[in-house]
Every structure is written in structure tokens, then in C-alpha cells.
Amino acid sequence: xxxxxxxxxxxxxxxxxxxxxxxxxxxxxxxxxxxxxxxxxxxxxxxxxxxxxxxxxxxxxxxxxxxxxxxxxxxxxxxxxxxxxxxxxxxxxxxxxxxxxxxxxxxxxxxxxxxxxxxxxxxxxxxxxxxxxxxxxxxxxxxxxxxxxxxxxxxxxxxxxxxxxxxxxxxxxxxxxxxxxxxxxxxxxxxxxxxxxxxxxxxxxxxxxxxxxxxxxxxxxxxxxxxxxxxxxxxxxxxxxxxxxxxxxxxxxxxxxxxxxxxxxxxxxxxxxxxxxxxxxxxxxxxxxxxxxxxxxxxxxxxxxxxxxxxxxxxxxxxxxxxxxxxxxxxxxxxxxxxxxxxxxxxxxxxxxxxxxxxxxxxxxxxxxxxxxxxxxxxxxxxxxxxxxxxxxxxxxxxxxxxxxxxxxxxxxxxxxxxxxxxxxxxxxxxxxxxxxxxxxxxxxxxxxxxxxxxxxxxxxxxxxxxxxxxxxxxxxxxxxxxxxxxxxxxxxxxxxxxxxxxxxxxxxxxxxxxxxxxxxxxxxxxxxxxxxxxxxxxxxxxxxxxxxxxxxxx
Amino acid sequence: xxxxxxxxxxxxxxxxxxxxxxxxxxxxxxxxxxxxxxxxxxxxxxxxxxxxxxxxxxxxxxxxxxxxxxxxxxxxxxxxxxxxxxxxxxxxxxxxxxxxxxxxxxxxxxxxxxxxxxxxxxxxxxxxxxxxxxxxxxxxxxxxxxxxxxxxxxxxxxxxxxxxxxxxxxxxxxxxxxxxxxxxxxxxxxxxxxxxxxxxxxxxxxxxxxxxxxxxxxxxxxxxxxxxxxxxxxxxxxxxxxxxxxxxxxxxxxxxxxxxxxxxxxxxxxxxxxxxxxxxxxxxxxxxxxxxxxxxxxxxxxxxxxxxxxxxxxxxxxxxxxxxxxxxxxxxxxxxxxxxxxxxxxxxx
Numbered sequence: 001x002x003x004x005x006x007x008x009x010x011x012x013x014x015x016x017x018x019x020x021x022x023x024x025x026x027x028x029x030x031x032x033x034x035x036x037x038x039x040x041x042x043x044x045x046x047x048x049x050x051x052x053x054x055x056x057x058x059x060x061x062x063x064x065x066x067x068x069x070x071x072x073x074x075x076x077x078x079x080x081x082x083x084x085x086x087x088x089x090x091x092x093x094x095x096x097x098x099x100x101x102x103x104x105x106x107x108x109x110x111x112x113x114x115x116x117x118x119x120x121x122x123x124x125x126x127x128x129x130x131x132x133x134x135x136x137x138x139x140x141x142x143x144x145x146x147x148x149x150x151x152x153x154x155x156x157x158x159x160x161x162x163x164x165x166x167x168x169x170x171x172x173x174x175x176x177x178x179x180x181x182x183x184x185x186x187x188x189x190x191x192x193x194x195x196x197x198x199x200x201x202x203x204x205x206x207x208x209x210x211x212x213x214x215x216x217x218x219x220x221x222x223x224x225x226x227x228x229x230x231x232x233x234x235x236x237x238x239x240x241x242x243x244x245x246x247x248x249x250x251x252x253x254x255x256x257x258x259x260x261x262x263x264x265x266x267x268x269x270x271x272x273x274x275x276x277x278x279x280x281x282x283x284x285x286x287x288x289x290x291x292x293x294x295x296x297x298x299x300x301x302x303x304x305x306x307x308x309x310x311x312x313x314x315x316x317x318x319x320x321x322x323x324x325x326x327x328x329x330x331x332x333x334x335x336x337x338x339x340x341x342x343x344x345x346x347x348x349x350x351x352x353x354x355x356x357x358x359x360x361x362x363x364x365x366x367x368x369x370x371x372x373x374x375x376x377x378x379x380x381x382x383x384x385x386x387x388x389x390x391x392x393x394x395x396x397x398x399x400x401x402x403x404x405x406x407x408x409x410x411x412x413x414x415x416x417x418x419x420x421x422x423x424x425x426x427x428x429x430x431x432x433x434x435x436x437x438x439x440x441x442x443x444x445x446x447x448x449x450x451x452x453x454x455x456x457x458x459x460x461x462x463x464x465x466x467x468x469x470x471x472x473x474x475x476x477x478x479x480x481x482x483x484x485x486x487x488x489x490x491x492x493x494x495x496x497x498x499x500x501x502x503x504x505x506x507x508x509x510x511x512x513x514x515x516x517x518x519x520x521x522x523x524x525x526x527x528x529x530x531x532x533x534x535x536x537x538x539x540x541x542x543x544x545x546x547x548x549x550x551x552x553x554x555x
Numbered sequence: 556x557x558x559x560x561x562x563x564x565x566x567x568x569x570x571x572x573x574x575x576x577x578x579x580x581x582x583x584x585x586x587x588x589x590x591x592x593x594x595x596x597x598x599x600x601x602x603x604x605x606x607x608x609x610x611x612x613x614x615x616x617x618x619x620x621x622x623x624x625x626x627x628x629x630x631x632x633x634x635x636x637x638x639x640x641x642x643x644x645x646x647x648x649x650x651x652x653x654x655x656x657x658x659x660x661x662x663x664x665x666x667x668x669x670x671x672x673x674x675x676x677x678x679x680x681x682x683x684x685x686x687x688x689x690x691x692x693x694x695x696x697x698x699x700x701x702x703x704x705x706x707x708x709x710x711x712x713x714x715x716x717x718x719x720x721x722x723x724x725x726x727x728x729x730x731x732x733x734x735x736x737x738x739x740x741x742x743x744x745x746x747x748x749x750x751x752x753x754x755x756x757x758x759x760x761x762x763x764x765x766x767x768x769x770x771x772x773x774x775x776x777x778x779x780x781x782x783x784x785x786x787x788x789x790x791x792x793x794x795x796x797x798x799x800x801x802x803x804x805x806x807x808x809x810x811x812x813x814x815x816x817x818x819x820x821x822x823x824x825x826x827x828x829x830x831x832x833x834x835x836x837x838x839x840x841x842x843x844x845x846x847x848x849x850x851x852x853x854x855x856x857x858x859x860x861x862x863x864x865x866x867x868x869x870x871x872x873x874x875x876x877x878x879x880x881x882x883x884x885x886x887x888x889x890x891x892x893x894x895x896x897x898x899x900x901x902x903x904x
Contacts, residue, residue: 375791393786395787396780408792
């Protein structure tokens with residue numbers, strides 16, 4: 001057991017190999033960091049010293065019908081250790097954590113915290129045992145202050161008033177001890193995403209959590225916020241806490257953890273000390289095969305298909321509205337739009353998809369002014385859309401694969417005659433898409449909600465790309481997908497580009513943007529920066545634009 | 556106790572859920588019968604015999620099922636698109652009013668022309684009545700459960716006003732009832748001398764037609780898509796609001812046919828007790844059928860059988876016929892639970 005936390009090695013991994021990371025000088029420029037000068041804490045324990053096991057999951061097996069979500073998984077967490085739980089979507093990470101938290105009851109196996117068994121199926125017991133969870137989607141009351149959110153639910157019901165002074169003192173001490181800056185009286189609604197996450201962590205600490213579980217904690221953070229989070233986590237384990245870090249991002253896992261457990265298909269695929277493994281090895285463990293990005297060959301630039309000139313929107317979509325945004329999409333290119341979520345990506349995607357009109361500015365299609373279009377018109381104009389949320393917007397879960405695939409084209413001659421649908425033609429089409437897009441699904445009549453996220457996304461890709469659209473709007477097309485499915489989505493986008501389509505790739509994953517895009521721009525508070533060609537801006541420069549620095553100068 | 560999601564059940568299993576709901580309902584009713592001091596077995600036997608034990612009983616059950624098929628279809632169509640039409644009762648009366656207005660001599664035409672015209676006019680009236688709540692829902696987000704439910708009371712008061720005023724039968728000895736429709740406006744009886752009329756045949760045809768619309772047409776596809784996930788439907792280019800309008804028109808029209816068929820086929824005139832809550836029972840019928848138009852036929856006959864059988868039973872067993880209302884209401888609750896169980900598994904710990 002030589003799983004010592006080698007700070008130096010970690011820092012190296014953080015700085016060099018991780019593409020989505022801003023290190024070094026970038027730090028000073030970013031004001032939202034709690035302690036700009038905070039350095040990594042000293043290693044809490046010497047190497048080789050036997051460490052107390054705080055949490056033990058033993059032989060956990062959980063079945064849902066024929067599906068084995070967890071197949072006899074064991075996990076030990078030592079005091080002062082960060083264990084990363086790595087796996088594709090559907091690998092069983094969430095099920096395992098739900099069992100730990102008593103939301104599900106395991107069919108076999110048990111959980112022990114601090115040497116004592118946890119009664120199965122009792123969420124309260126996990127909390128009382130000192131296990132805290134920070135969910136990917138925060139559970140904060142927006143209209144209440146930080147202090148109220150943290151203290152909420154910790155006080156006995158018969159106490160009529162919140163003891164604010166005591167709560168304030170405690171929060172101040174926790175903030176100071178762990179470097180989690182938080183203004184107790186600020187309303188949560190006014191906080192940035194990174195700050196909200198700190199509040200979530202404070203909330204868990206306030207409840208005396210000794211074991212912290214973070215579920216995809218960086219999904220909504222800028223690279224610099226992520227890095228600040230990682231340093232906080234190091235501080236926490238330095239003070240004797242233990243952390244389980246759930247992720248499917250390899251660079252984060254290698255940057256922050258001491259030990260990595262890889263889940264694949266509900267089984268433990270491997271366990272490695274972080275210092276003794278590589279990202280390539282972890283990726284192979286995760287998918288069970290090697291994956292590589294398809295080569296991007298140069299294709300001739302097409303004309304300007306779509307131009308947005310000082311376009312604003314009215315705020316119908318979530319997040320910031322577009323604010324005099326400028327954008328030019330050309331044929332045969334992938335245009336990458338980076339940015340932290342909520343900065344107007346939804347509005348831009350909605351505008352191009354036909355779900356939200358513009359309120360000002362000009363939209364030019366093939367050089368001619370065009371009024372904002374409806375969703376139906378967008379399809380007629382040859383715009384293929386891959387929506388951000390494939391469950392809520394992209395698919396109709398309780399309808400079949402075939403029914404979902406014809407949703408955009410059921411009125412065409414191919415599928416309907418005089419108001420009657422030709423289900424034979426729809427099924428034939430569905431079989432074609434299933435075969436062409438390598439979808440794993442038993443039949444066109446399967447309900448789409450039974451498919452995995454990756455297969456769902458392949459069907460959405462098939463629906464959007466089969467008519468060979470001239471413009472492809474892909475909003476977060478790979479979010480939450482496993483490595484294999486991500487590679488597939490990328491290949492299809494590159495294929496559309498090769499066909500001469502203009503592909504707009506909206507993503508929060510800088511690595512993805514940088515790898516795929518011919519030109520890159522950053523969206524911040526509804527403004528779109530001037531684009532840069534492949535390789536013109538470094539990841540760090542893009543990261544600073546994402547944080548809102550120097551956008552005005554650039555734009 | 557907790558709920559865990561589970562994979563979709565097989566078709567055979569799906570068919571078992573309504574059966575289970577009915578069995579649970581009977582079990583609950585048995586307790587009430589025991590409380591009333593009678594033997595459940597003999598009471599259920601009496602109900603069954605009263606509902607289907609003789610030609611008379613069977614004819615009576617099918618007659619009672621006719622308006623329930625119409626209202627059940629109306630609800631099934633609307634609920635499929637998640638348009639919560641609780642106002643089938645009002646739409647039924649709208650159809651009945653139109654039937655009386657046009658059918659009491661205003662249009663002196665032969666049956667073959669007059670009956671289709673009245674049917675269409677009645678459907679239009681019911682459709683328009685639901686269009687208002689649907690518009691309020693799509694335009695202003697007003698909850699259609701509230702508006703359609705309240706329209707039931709408005710409509711009943713309106714009918715009451717008509718029956719005390721312009722539609723009052725001058726020869727009716729002061730009762731609040733309308734004149735009888737003329738012979739040309741009446742639906743003929745299927746068997747001479749029995750109460751079962753061609754409204755039942757129209758109801759069966761309507762069920763098949765609605766089934767075809769839901770399964771085979773673009774409109775049915777749109778309605779199901781909007782019902783399952785309006786946001787995804789809108790994103791895919793389905794005109795959600797227009798689909799909801801069409802759904803409202805279809806649903807209101809079907810419910811109005813219940814009023815038409817009761818007046819033109821059975822009662823002959825309009826009274827305030829034309830419908831003993833067919834509009835509400837239609838909800839149970841539709842739910843028991845799991846919103847399947849062809850299933851509506853079976854569940855309407857079943858629900859009608861309970862009502863008819865309970866009437867017969869109460870005459871001989873001395874258990875109040877209200878047991879039928881309790882059973883139908885219980886059937887709705889057990890069916891809602893059964894539908895929940897098609898998607899979730901209950902874990903006891």
C-alpha cells in the first residue's frame with residue numbers, strides 16, 4: 001500500500017498533460033479564487049504508513065431486472081485520500097453512490113463507515129455517519145442567503161429561530177480552515193457557479209462530513225474554477241477528510257486523485273495508483289479498447305453560409321440572451337464556440353434551431369437578409385440540430401425509436417400520404433439509421449428511453465444528419481457520453497464538415513473545441529469574441545476569454 | 556416503501572394491470588358490502604346477473620355503455636395529448652342542447668339528412684366549448700383542469716336556464732324539460748321494442764375511427780408526441796399549440812356525441828338529469844382502457860355493467876346502489892396505481 005499522495009507528480013500532471021487547465025501565471029489574473037497564494041498542503045502522511053480505512057464497500061451487487069448495474073464491487077477509502085471513480089455513463093458509478101447513500105438497497109454486499117456497518121436503505125444513516133455529497137446539480141435555495149442555505153435543516157425543528165451568530169462563526173471558521181471563501185449574507189442567486197459549489201461543500205462540512213463525495217464536480221466550472229476546486233480538495237484531505245471524486249474526464253482524474261478505480265459495465269475494470277498509471281491506460285480500461293480521434297483533413301473552405309450581424313435575443317432561453325453577437329459560419333469548417341454554460345449558448349442554439357426569434361440585428365443566409373425562422377423552417381432551410389438536452393428536448397422517451405426518428409420529417413412524402421403515416425417506411429428508415437449509425441438497439445419499436453445516452457445521441461445524429469443539412473448546430477453534443485460515443489460523435493461532425501456543411505460546435509469542453517475546430521470563438525454574457533484560427537490562441541488564452549477577461553478588447 | 560424504476564412490461568403484462576385494478580376494486584367493495592351486512596359473493600352474483608344475466612340486462616348495459624363510450628373516447632383522446640379535459644359533462648350537454656334546438660322541428664328534413672347535420676352541429680358545439688379552455692391554456696397558461704371543470708357547472712346552469720326559458724316544453728306541465736325531438740331526428744332502435752339504439756353502433760364506429768386516427772395518422776402521431784414530451788415535439792417542429800387545438804376539437808366533439816345520442820336515441824328530450832355524470836365516468840372508462848380507443852369499448856361496457864347491475868342488486872339485496880359509484884371511483888384509483896406499477900416496482904423494507 002504505497003499510495004502516497006505525491007504532490008509534485010500531481011502538479012506536473014496538472015500543468016503539462018491536461019489540456020483544459022490553466023496553470024502558472026493565469027492564476028493571478030483570476031479574482032474568483034479563494035486564496036490566490038494558497039499552495040498545495042504538505043502530504044498529510046508519510047509514505048508507507050498504514051492509514052485508517054474510513055469507508056469500505058464490500059462486494060456490492062445490484063441488479064435491475066436482467067441488468068447488473070453493480071457486479072460485486074469493493075472499494076476502500078482511507079483517511080486523507082482522494083479516490084477517483086472513473087467510468088463511462090452507465091458504468092455503474094451513480095448506482096454505487098446511490099447504494100452508499102441508502103437510496104437503493106444492494107442485492108448483495110454491505111457498506112461500512114468508520115468500522116461500523118451502515119444499515120441499508122437509510123439515507124439518514126449515511127449522513128449521520130459523516131458522509132456528505134456534492135451533487136452535480138446543486139441543491140441550493142436561490143432566494144436565500146449562503147448562511148441560510150448552509151444552516152438549513154441542521155437545526156432541531158422545535159427551535160423557533162436560527163442561531164445566526166453561532167452559524168456565522170462556524171461558517172467563518174470552516175471558510176478559513178479550508179480556504180473556501182464565502183460571503184455568508186450574499187443571496188445564492190447572486191453567486192457564480194464556482195461559488196455555489198463552494199457553498200455546497202461548506203454545507204457538507206457544516207454537517208461534520210468526514211467523507212465527501214463529489215459527482216462530476218467540474219462539469220459546470222471554468223478551467224480556472226476547476227483548478228481552484230482541486231486545490232480546495234487537496235486542502236480538505238490535508239485536514240484528514242477523505243474524498244470520492246466521480247468523473248469521466250481523464251485529465252481531472254489524473255490531476256487530483258491518489259488512486260483511481262475504473263468501472264466498466266457495472267464491474268470493477270481496474271484499480272491503479274494515480275502515480276503509476278497513464279491516461280492512455282485509464283482510457284483503455286474505461287472503454288475496453290483504444291480510441292483515437294479520426295484525422296482531420298483539410299477541406300476547401302466554402303462560402304459564408306450564415307452570418308449573424310449584431311444579433312440580440314429577448315431572453316426566452318435559459319442563461320444570458322445574445323447581446324449584439326456576431327458570427328460567421330462557412331461551409332467545410334467546424335466552428336467551435338467555447339464558453340462557460342449560461343453565457344448565451346442556449347440562446348444562440350435556439351435562434352439557429354428556430355425556437356427563439358432575434359430582437360435586433362441582421363441574419364444573413366447565403367448573403368441575403370433573412371428573418372428569424374421557426375423550427376419547421378429551420379429544417380426546410382437545411383439546418384440540422386443536435387440539442388443540448390437529449391432526454392428533455394432531443395427525444396420523446398416513451399415513444400419508439402422509429403417514432404422519434406421521423407419526428408422532424410413525418411410530413412414528408414416518404415412517410416405520409418394524405419395525413420396517414422406509412423409506418424412501414426418509418427421502420428425501414430429506422431433500420432437504416434440503426435445500421436448506418438451503429439446504434440445498439442433491439443428493434444425500431446424499442447422505446448427510446450431504454451437506450452443508453454450514447455445510443456440515443458447516435459439516433460439524434462442520424463435524424464439530424466441524414467438529410468445532409470448545410471448547417472449543423474451541435475450544442476454540447478458529447479456531454480455525458482462515454483469515450484467511445486464521444487469519438488463517434490466527433491467522427492460524424494467531421495464527416496459533415498467534409499461534406500461541405502458548416503458545423504457550429506458549442507461546447508464547454510475546451511479540449512474538444514480545440515481538437516476539432518477550424519476556428520474558435522468564445523461566448524461570454526451573450527457576446528461572441530472574434531474568432532481565431534486553429535492553434536492561434538492557446539488554451540490559456542481561451543480560458544481567460546471564457547472567464548470574461550479581455551473580451552471587449554478582442555471583440 | 557420506495558419506488559424503483561423498471562423496464563417496460565410486456566404486452567401481456569400490460570393487459571394484466573387493468574384486471575388487477577378491477578380485482579382490487581372488487582376486494583374493496585366486498586369490505587363495504589360486508590359492512591352493509593350482506594354477503595359479498597351473493598351481492599357480486601346479483602350485480603353480474605343484473606348486468607349480463609339476461610337479454611334485458613345485457614341490452615340495458617349496452618344502452619348505458621353508449622354515452623360512456625363517447626365520453627371515454629373524448630377523455631382518451633385528450634389525455635393522450637395531456638390535455639386534461641374534465642369538462643366532458645359540459646360538452647355532452649352542449650351536444651344535447653344543439654340536438655334539441657335543431658331536432659324539434661326547426662329543420663324539417665328527412666332522417667338521412669337531418670341526423671348527420673345534427674351530429675355535426677352537436678360536435679361543433681362540444682368542440683367550441685373545449686376550444687376556450689384550450690386557448691386559455693396555450694396562450695396564457697391557464698390550467699385547463701380548472702376551466703373545464705368549472706365549465707361543467709356553468710353549462711348545467713345554462714341548460715337549466717334554457718329549460719326554464721326558451722327551450723321549455725309548453726306542454727310539459729311546468730317541468731323543466733324540452734320538447735321531444737321529431738321522429739326524423741330520432742335514432743332508430745336496433746331491436747324493436749328494446750331500448751338499445753343505433754347510437755351504440757355509432758359509438759363503436761367512433762371508437763374504431765379514433766383508433767385509426769391515433770395509430771395511423773400524422774395527427775395521432777402528433778398528439779402522442781405532444782402528450783409524451785411537448786418540449787421535444789416543439790423542437791422537432793411539431794406545431795404543439797395547433798395540435799392541442801385539434802385535440803380539443805376532437806375531444807369536445809366526441810363528448811358532445813354522447814349528448815346527441817342520449818337525446819336522439821334514448822330520451823327524446825333534454826332534461827337536467829340527462830347525464831348521471833357520464834362526463835366524469837368517462838375519465839374512469841378512459842383510464843381503465845389505458846387510453847386505448849378500442850379498450851374504451853370494453854371498459855365502457857364494464858363500467859355500465861356495474862351501474863346497471865348495482866341497480867338490479869339493490870332492489871333485491873338491500874345494499875344501496877351507491878356501491879356502484881364507490882366501485883367506479885375505486886376503480887379509477889386502483890387503475891392509477893396500476894399504471895404507476897407499469898413503470899415502477901415497489902420495494903418494501
